[in-house]
Amino acid sequence: MNFLDNHLLSLLIFSPLAGILPLSLVSNDRLQRSIAFLTTLIPLALSLRLLALFQGTSPFEFQEVVPWLPLFNVYYRLGLDGFSLPLVLLTTFLMPIIFLSCWEEPKKKIRQFLVFFLLLQTGMLGVFASLDLFLFYVFWEAMLIPMYFLIGLWGGPRRVYAALKFVLYTMVGSLLMLAAILALYSLAGKTFNLLDLYRLGLSETKQLLLFGAFALAFAVKVPLFPFHTWLPDAHVEAPTAGSVILAGVLLKMGTYGFVRFALPLFPQAVERLAPLFMILSVIGIVYGALVSMVQEDMKKLVAYSSVSHLGFVMLGIFSLTPQGIAGATLQMVNHGISTGALFLLVGMIYERRHSRQIADFGGLASSMPIFAMLFLIVSLSSLGLPGTNGFVGEFLILLGTYKVGPLFAAIGGIGIIFAAVYLLWMVRRVFFGPLNKKENRMLRDLTPREIGLLLPLVFLIFWIGFYPGFLLKRMDNAVNQLLENTVYFSHGNTQNN
Amino acid sequence: MEILKTTDWSQLIFAALPIWLLVTGAILILIFSAVAKTLPHSIYWVIAALLALSSLFLVGAGWWRMEPTSIALLSFDRLAFCLDAIFLIALFLSLFFSHDYLKERGLEGGEYYTLLLLTTAGLMLIAHAADLLILFLGIEIASLSAYILAGFQRGSVRSYEAALKYFILGSFASGFLLYGIALLFGATGSTDLADIAKISDLVSDSEGILMGLGSLLLLVGVAFKIAAVPFQFWSPDVYEGAPTPVTGLMASAVKAGGFAALLRLVVPLMETLQVPWVPIFWTLSALTMTVGNLMALRQTNIKRMLAYSSIAHAGYALVGVAAAFQEKTSFETTLAAVLFYLFAYSFMTLGAFGVVVALGRGSSEPDEISEYASLAEKRPVLAASLTFFLLSLIGIPPTIGFVGKFYLFSGAVQAGLTGLVVVAVLNSAVSVYYYLGPIVKMYFQKGNPLTPQPVSKLLIAGLVICLFAVLYLGLLPTSLMVIAQESVKGMLF
Numbered sequence: 001m002n003f004l005d006n007h008l009l010s011l012l013i014f015s016p017l018a019g020i021l022p023l024s025l026v027s028n029d030r031l032q033r034s035i036a037f038l039t040t041l042i043p044l045a046l047s048l049r050l051l052a053l054f055q056g057t058s059p060f061e062f063q064e065v066v067p068w069l070p071l072f073n074v075y076y077r078l079g080l081d082g083f084s085l086p087l088v089l090l091t092t093f094l095m096p097i098i099f100l101s102c103w104e105e106p107k108k109k110i111r112q113f114l115v116f117f118l119l120l121q122t123g124m125l126g127v128f129a130s131l132d133l134f135l136f137y138v139f140w141e142a143m144l145i146p147m148y149f150l151i152g153l154w155g156g157p158r159r160v161y162a163a164l165k166f167v168l169y170t171m172v173g174s175l176l177m178l179a180a181i182l183a184l185y186s187l188a189g190k191t192f193n194l195l196d197l198y199r200l201g202l203s204e205t206k207q208l209l210l211f212g213a214f215a216l217a218f219a220v221k222v223p224l225f226p227f228h229t230w231l232p233d234a235h236v237e238a239p240t241a242g243s244v245i246l247a248g249v250l251l252k253m254g255t256y257g258f259v260r261f262a263l264p265l266f267p268q269a270v271e272r273l274a275p276l277f278m279i280l281s282v283i284g285i286v287y288g289a290l291v292s293m294v295q296e297d298m299k300k301l302v303a304y305s306s307v308s309h310l311g312f313v314m315l316g317i318f319s320l321t322p323q324g325i326a327g328a329t330l331q332m333v334n335h336g337i338s339t340g341a342l343f344l345l346v347g348m349i350y351e352r353r354h355s356r357q358i359a360d361f362g363g364l365a366s367s368m369p370i371f372a373m374l375f376l377i378v379s380l381s382s383l384g385l386p387g388t389n390g391f392v393g394e395f396l397i398l399l400g401t402y403k404v405g406p407l408f409a410a411i412g413g414i415g416i417i418f419a420a421v422y423l424l425w426m427v428r429r430v431f432f433g434p435l436n437k438k439e440n441r442m443l444r445d446l447t448p449r450e451i452g453l454l455l456p457l458v459f460l461i462f463w464i465g466f467y468p469g470f471l472l473k474r475m476d477n478a479v480n481q482l483l484e485n486t487v488y489f490s491h492g493n494t495q496n497n
Numbered sequence: 498m499e500i501l502k503t504t505d506w507s508q509l510i511f512a513a514l515p516i517w518l519l520v521t522g523a524i525l526i527l528i529f530s531a532v533a534k535t536l537p538h539s540i541y542w543v544i545a546a547l548l549a550l551s552s553l554f555l556v557g558a559g560w561w562r563m564e565p566t567s568i569a570l571l572s573f574d575r576l577a578f579c580l581d582a583i584f585l586i587a588l589f590l591s592l593f594f595s596h597d598y599l600k601e602r603g604l605e606g607g608e609y610y611t612l613l614l615l616t617t618a619g620l621m622l623i624a625h626a627a628d629l630l631i632l633f634l635g636i637e638i639a640s641l642s643a644y645i646l647a648g649f650q651r652g653s654v655r656s657y658e659a660a661l662k663y664f665i666l667g668s669f670a671s672g673f674l675l676y677g678i679a680l681l682f683g684a685t686g687s688t689d690l691a692d693i694a695k696i697s698d699l700v701s702d703s704e705g706i707l708m709g710l711g712s713l714l715l716l717v718g719v720a721f722k723i724a725a726v727p728f729q730f731w732s733p734d735v736y737e738g739a740p741t742p743v744t745g746l747m748a749s750a751v752k753a754g755g756f757a758a759l760l761r762l763v764v765p766l767m768e769t770l771q772v773p774w775v776p777i778f779w780t781l782s783a784l785t786m787t788v789g790n791l792m793a794l795r796q797t798n799i800k801r802m803l804a805y806s807s808i809a810h811a812g813y814a815l816v817g818v819a820a821a822f823q824e825k826t827s828f829e830t831t832l833a834a835v836l837f838y839l840f841a842y843s844f845m846t847l848g849a850f851g852v853v854v855a856l857g858r859g860s861s862e863p864d865e866i867s868e869y870a871s872l873a874e875k876r877p878v879l880a881a882s883l884t885f886f887l888l889s890l891i892g893i894p895p896t897i898g899f900v901g902k903f904y905l906f907s908g909a910v911q912a913g914l915t916g917l918v919v920v921a922v923l924n925s926a927v928s929v930y931y932y933l934g935p936i937v938k939m940y941f942q943k944g945n946p947l948t949p950q951p952v953s954k955l956l957i958a959g960l961v962i963c964l965f966a967v968l969y970l971g972l973l974p975t976s977l978m979v980i981a982q983e984s985v986k987g988m989l990f
Contacts, residue, residue, distance in 0.1 A: 071978050072907070134903075138894040145893060148933075152941045160941045164933060171929045175922040178903075182910040182918065 005053065009062045009078040012046040012088070013125045015039075016095075016118040023118075029110055033103060036114040040095040043121065047092040054085055056474045059481055060131060060195070068135070073191050077132040082478030083259050083329055084128040086471055087252055090336045091124050093456070094248045100453040101344050102241045105351060106154045113154060116146040117241070124249050128256065133181050133192040136261075137174075140253070144170055147242070147250065155237040162230075162237035169230040173217035180213035184265070198264050207269035214262045215273075221254030224277075224314055225284035228307045235303035240347025243299070247306050248340035252332045255313045259325065263317070264482055270320070277318040278401070282411040284311030289418030293425070298349075298356045301426055302342045305382065308415060309335050315412055316397035324400025326472055326479050331393030333471065334464065338382040338390055341457040345375050348450055352443050358426060363435030368445045372431040374454050379427050381461040383419040389464035504569040512566065512573050515552040515559070515581060516621050522548040523614035530607025538605035542596050545610040549592060549617070553585040560980075565987070567691075572627035576836075579984035580624035580757045583839050587750035588617045590847045593959025594742040594854045601857070602650065604740075609649060616642040616746070620754035626761050629678045629688040636674065636722065639754055640667050643747060647739040659738025666731040670721030673714050680711030694765035709772050715762055716777070723755030723811045726784040733792075736804030737864070741857060744800060745850030748807045749843035756814060756839055760832070764988055767822060778819035779917055786812025786924045793931045798864045799853055802931055806890060807846060809928060814838050816914070816921050817905045824912035831908035832988065833981040834901075840977060841889075841901035841970070848886040848963030852879055855952045855960070866935050870944020879952070880939045882960055887932045889967045892925055896971040904978070 004011065019039030023032055055061060060079030068076045080088065098117070106113055123143030130136035144167055152163035185192055188200050202210070220227045231251075235243050263270050288308030295301035313335065316328030348371070349364075350356050365372035381388035384395075394416060402409040435441060446454075464471065510517065526541050560578035567573070591613065599605050619639030626632035644667060648660025682688050684707040685696045697708055717728065724732040736744045767774055789809030796802035817835035821828050853864070856872075856879065873880040889898035902925065909918045938944070970977055 069975055069978075071975060071982070138899075141894050141899070145888060149940065152937065160937055163941070164930070164937065167933065168926070168929060172923075172926045175926050176919070179906065179910070179915070179918050179922045182903075182907045183915060185907060186911040 005049075007064060008046060008050055008053070009064055009080060009129050012043050012050065012092075013078075013122055013129060015042040015046060016121040016125075018042065019118050020115055023111055023114055032111055032114060033099065036118065037096055037099040039118065040092070040099055040121070043092040043125065044096060047089050050080065050085065051089060054080070054474060056082060056477050059477075063131070072134070073193075074134045075132050075193065076135055077193060078129045078135075079131045080129060081481070082475035083256065083482075085474060086329060086333045087128050087249070087256055088125060090252070090333050091121065091128070091249050093460075094244065094336065094340055095121050097340075097344075097453045097456065098241045098244050100449060101244070101347065102239070103449060105347075106239060109153065113150070116150050117245070120146040120150070120245065124253070127253055131194045133184065133194060133197070133261075135192075136194075137178060137181060141174060143250075143253075144174075147246070150242045150245075151234055151238045154239040154242065157237075158233070159237040162233040165230045166234040169220050169227070170217075173220035173227075176213040177217035180210045184210060194261075200265070202266070204268045204272070207266040208272065211262055211266035211269035211273070214257070214266070215277075218254040218257035218262060221257065222251060222310050222314060223254070223307065225280050225287055225307065225311065228284065228288075231307065232300060232303045235306070235343075236297070236299050240343060240350070243303075243343040243347070244340045247302075247343055248336040251306065251310060252336060255310065255317065255328065255332055258314070258317050259329065259482065263320075270318075274318045274320055275405075278315055278405060278408050281311045281315040281318065282408050282415070284308065285315070285412055285415035286418065289415050289422060292422040293418065295422075296357055296359060298346045298358055298426065298430070299343070300356075301358075301422060302339060302346060305419065305422065306335070306339055308419065309339065309382070312394055312397050312412060312415070315401055315408060316393075319397070319400040319404050319408075320483070321400035321403050322479050322483060323396045323403075325482065326475050327393050327396025327398075327400060329475050329479075330464070330468060330471060331390075331397060334381070334389040334393045337457055337460050337464075338378055341374075341378040341454060341461075342382060344454065344457075345371070345378060348446065349443075353439065358429050360437065361430040361440060362433050362437060363431070364440060364443070365431040366435050367441055367443050370446050370451060374446070374451075374458065375431065376427055377458055377461065379423040381465070383423045384416055387462070387465045389461050389468075391465060392468040509568045509571070512559075512568055513571060513625070515555045515585075516618050516625070518548050518552045518555070519614045519618040519621070523611040523618065526607040526614070527611045530611075536607075538600060539596070541607045541610045542592065545614060546589065546592050548614065549585055549589045553582065553589065556581040556585060560984070567627050570628040570631045570689075571622075571625040573625060575984040575986070576760065576988060577621075577624040579836060579980065580753065580760075580839075581621050583753045583843055584617050584620045584624070584750045586840075587746055587753070587843050587847060588613060590851070590959050590962060591742050591746040591750075593955045593962075594745060594847075594851050596955050597953035598740065598742050598854050598857065602740075604649060604651065609646070612642045612646050612649075613746070615639075616646065617750065620750055620757065623754050623761065624757045626758075627690055629681065629690065629693075632690075632758060632761060633671075633674055633678060636754075636758060637671060639751065640671070640722075643667075643743075643751055646743045646746075647735055649743065650738075650740045653738070655738035656740065657738075659735045662731050662738075663735045666721065670718045670728070672718075673721070674718030677711045677714030677716075677718060680707050680714065684708040684711065690761065690765045697766070705771055708766075712763075712766050712772055716759075719755055719758050719762065720781065722758065723752055724808050725781050725811055725815065726788040726808065729785070729788065729808045732808060733796075733801045733804040736807070737798060737800045741800065741850055741854045744804075745847045745854075748803065748846045748850065752807065752811060753839045753843060755811075756835065759818065760835075760988075763818075774822045775819055778815055778822060779914070782812050782815035782819055783917060783920045784812070785809070785815060786921060790924045790927045790931075794927065796931070797866055799866050799869070799935060800850075800864050802866065802934070803846065803849055803853075806928065806931070807842075809924065810838075810842050810846075810890075812924070813902060813905060813921055814842070816909050816917055819917060820905075820909040820912035820914050823914055827908060827911055829985050829988065830982065831905075831912065832985040833978065834904040834908045836981040836984060837904050837974070837978055838901040840981070841897040844963050844966040844970075845886045845889040845896075845898055848960060848967060849883060849890065851956065851960045851963060852883040852886065855879055855956050856950075866938055867944070869935050869938040870942045872939040879960075882964055883939070884936050885964060885967060887936060889971070891929050891932045894971065895968070897967045897974065898971070900971055900974040904974075 063079040066076040068074045126139030223231045292304040313328045316324040381390045384390035398409045565574035622635030644664040647663045650656030684704040721728040786809045793805035821831040889896035892898045892902040
């Protein structure tokens with residue numbers, strides 16, 4: 001047990017790869033899906049062990065340090081804190097659900113499909129656990145390729161375009177980040193150790209330049225308005241499982257990047273630019289919501305709603321208040337759960353009807369009551385109804401934002417109302433009213449498997465909604481550390497300046 | 498000549514044994530193929546491969562012995578041996594790709610191997626040159642053999658055109674080189690590189706101008722050889738027309754040879770001359786990668802695409818050269834980065850050309866990228882290999898291409914050339930687009946797939962070596978980096 005606990009993070013990161021060899025040996029389709037599913041239970045179990053052992057007191061727990069490229073002071077350095085733990089859990093939790101969801105689809109090249117997902121999981125976990133900038137960059141980039149293939153091979157009709165756009169946008173951002181990482185390395189006296197870099201006092205001009213490069217990479221990934229245009233394409237063309245992982249985890253890499261790297265490394269620049277980022281965030285909130293409202297396609301609607309929801313997360317982060325940042329971190333998890341569930345639901349209806357046009361449906365509640373109920377619950381959590389997870393996150397974010405910019409909080413509030421409009425409007429048009437299309441009459445309600453994979457998500461929606469303290473408590477220390485590290489933050493300690 | 502009398506010939510022959518092996522082997526093969534016409538083609542292949550291997554072994558031993566000596570016109574230091582290793586590895590891999598290629602096209606014969614061995618011997622001479630004349634001799638031996646190799650595809654107009662173009666423009670480059678050498682000799686009275694470095698402190702103003710002019714002309718000649726912009730025009734046509742295994746050798750070994758000439762020439766001259774080396778290399782590098790990448794975007798032929806991308810990669814390597822000249826304190830590490838990159842680039846580009854060879858059938862080669870449609874279904878392993886090589890060329894971790902670029906760019910950042918690094922990084926982003934092109938075709942698009950053709954075991958072996966190097970050295974590059982660093986130690990005198 002000791003060895004296991006000492007290398008828990010490494011085991012977690014690379015455990016998804018354990019499934020690749022057995023996958024390549026069997027040819028039975030069903031068997032392959034089961035193997036992949038069972039494989040993802042290993043990281044899930046390991047991450048639960050992490051959760052059990054997590055103290056939430058020291059800055060980074062479960063640290064592992066091994067020299068990798070000694071010539072460059074590159075270390076294989078892992079660690080976990082209150083920001084990364086929830087996201088690691090989100091990742092390990094969503095993966096089995098995703099594999100359950102694609103039990104029927106896709107039909108072709110199933111082995112590659114599963115392998116790409118497992119590779120992707122290793123990349124994502126690696127990003128969240130890296131404490132060495134070089135290692136982080138390696139995972140960050142390595143993740144691109146599986147996602148590229150997932151969109152390009154199993155996506156919709158415009159998949160090639162969407163996949164290319166996804167890669168090009170992300171690459172431009174992350175390559176500039178690479179230049180900034182190199183500059184940071186040379187300024188810090190040749191180290192990639194994040195913990196050392198946190199203590200590096202840079203001049204404001206340098207901070208602004210480097211922050212610019214980091215922020216661009218993360219903003220594209222988030223995606224922050226106006227860098228969001230790749231997202232609807234990628235989301236709509238990706239297969240259901242791809243959309244879930246994209247919305248559920250990949251977008252969080254961007255917001256996580258801000259919290260883990262951009263903020264603590266360049267505090268002065270962040271303070272200077274925070275208003276700009278808050279403005280972009282609220283534009284994203286309102287713009288995403290307005291565009292969602294006019295969508296005819298359910299998947300597109302959910303995709304654009306992500307732009308709006310991630311605007312909230314960004315708003316919370318750049319409020320630079322404890323409430324805002326904690327709320328943002330919680331909301332990252334929430335968005336992963338709720339929007340992931342929405343994509344799953346839209347995927348289920350698409351499998352049955354081969355259409356996602358809202359106009360093609362109506363009165364579905366009478367032919368698919370379970371589906372309708374689950375859809376409604378998830379929609380309500382996505383729009384932030386009290387008692388669901390979304391409420392807690394958005395509340396904390398707006399609370400934090402209000403402290404520094406009441407106007408931003410007010411506009412954010414309007415965004416919540418808009419969210420209610422487009423989500424409930426969609427629910428009404430799809431599920432209520434007369435069941436007047438004869439194709440929809442014979443639609444089969446959810447199978448036990450589908451219900452089974454949605455129920456854990458529904459459970460989480462209410463659990464976080466009623467008992468957010470479980471996660472918030474574990475984030476506390478990390479939030480305080482972040483705000484302490486970034487001593488220049490004016491809020492709360494203006495009297496010192 | 499004085500030098501011929503004072504040279505210790507036995508010592509020279511022993512030290513230069515790797516080169517001798519190749520040269521004698523080349524001549525023997527030539528004689529055999531003229532006399533014994535019935536000998537099977539494979540015998541020449543075996544001889545050539547054995548020679549390449551034993552030469553590589555000797556080079557490794559020479560590197561390990563670590564006795565930097567200079568005998569007459571040749572110097573035997575670790576840098577030279579390290580460059581030798583690049584040439585020999587590239588030769589060895591090209592041999593793997595050549596065997597069945599020649600057979601399928603009815604080009605069997607000893608001459609091909611003679612020329613391959615001579616090209617490599619010439620390149621090795623460049624690496625060992627301690628004298629401008631040896632440098633020139635090496636360049637000429639390598640170039641002349643490469644001209645003929647480019648036109649080796651009998652009956653193919655494209656191949657003839659490639660050879661002719663290569664020859665004419667290459668001769669221009671040689672002219673520049675020779676003129677530069679003449680000017681340097683005129684100014685200093687010596688062709689010995691170490692002498693020139695020493696004397697150049699003492700020359701008068703007018704001689705200084707002469708030296709500067711001579712160095713610039715030399716630089717033009719070398720820029721031709723590495724296909725740096727604005728001297729790159731020959732390379733896409735030549736790369737496209739030449740037989741594919743030869744193109745692979747040109748992109749890897751011959752290009753590395755150009756860089757060998759650059760290092761041998763410019764390093765001794767850098768301290769003493771009034772030439773603004775850094776701005777020159779800065780501009781050369783920025784232009785080379787930008788033009789290479791932008792032109793590559795428009796290519797529909799995979800060999801032309803790889804040719805332009807090879808121009809771009811020369812630009813990346815020049816980033817390291819510029820950085821080495823900018824910052825003397827990190828001179829050795831940045832130069833080691835260039836050396837590492839030459840290794841990295843050789844492996845990935847040879848691999849890519851290897852796959853192109855594997856897909857060839859008969860006389861008509863499927864060079865159009867559009868013909869690669871749905872290749873992933875017919876040839877999953879080849880498609881996956883090409884994908885890995887292309888991803889490495891982009892510089893996606895964990896491949897050798899990423900480490901190489903990282904190594905180069907980090908040196909440049911430390912030297913303060915942040916602007917150039919930003920240009921290089923943006924260029925890398927542009928390159929994503931065209932490198933993904935073949936991947937899109939192979940995996941995402943349905944098309945008229947190439948008729949599957951059995952791929953020879955030798956070729957597979959070559960590809961496996963490349964693939965292993967690209968992935969293994971991408972994850973654990975330290976050993977190769979140490980070798981590169983050791984090789985450039987003490988270069989600055």
